[in-house]
Amino acid sequence: xxxxxxxxxxxxxxxxxxxxxxxxxxxxxxxxxxxxxxxxxxxxxxxxxxxxxxxxxxxxxxxxxxxxxxxxxxxxxxxxxxxxxxxxxxxxxxxxxxxxxxxxxxxxxxxx
Numbered sequence: 001x002x003x004x005x006x007x008x009x010x011x012x013x014x015x016x017x018x019x020x021x022x023x024x025x026x027x028x029x030x031x032x033x034x035x036x037x038x039x040x041x042x043x044x045x046x047x048x049x050x051x052x053x054x055x056x057x058x059x060x061x062x063x064x065x066x067x068x069x070x071x072x073x074x075x076x077x078x079x080x081x082x083x084x085x086x087x088x089x090x091x092x093x094x095x096x097x098x099x100x101x102x103x104x105x106x107x108x109x110x111x112x
Contacts, residue, residue, distance in 0.1 A: 013086050025086050026079040030072060038068040 013025035041064045049056045078085055 014089060022084050022086060023079065026075075026084045029085045030075040030079055034068050034071045034075065037071065038064065041067070 013029065042061065045057065045060045045064055049060050075085060078088060082088065083091070
């Protein structure tokens with residue numbers, strides 16, 4: 001279900017100018033992307049670690065939880081303290097000269 005939402009929602013998030021509502025897609029991405037990775041990695045651990053050793057399943061499962069937690073914290077930090085996930089990804093397609101101008105304009109708009 002969440003994969004279908006991401007398939008539709010992610011492109012919309014990057015092409016729409018959200019203005020002051022930029023937290024909506026950023027928080028949605030913060031929840032959906034780690035959830036997707038977490039479920040996939042858990043299935044990989046559950047499928048393949050018993051082939052190596054049955055005692056490895058629990059430590060690797062704990063590692064998946066740690067990776068998921070660190071990912072969520074990192075994305076939350078980027079959303080709250082940084083420019084946001086959407087604006088950070090958009091900056092990959094902006095020339096270096098335009099990045100400083102757009103960042104300055106974004107800061108001036110947020111002050112108003």
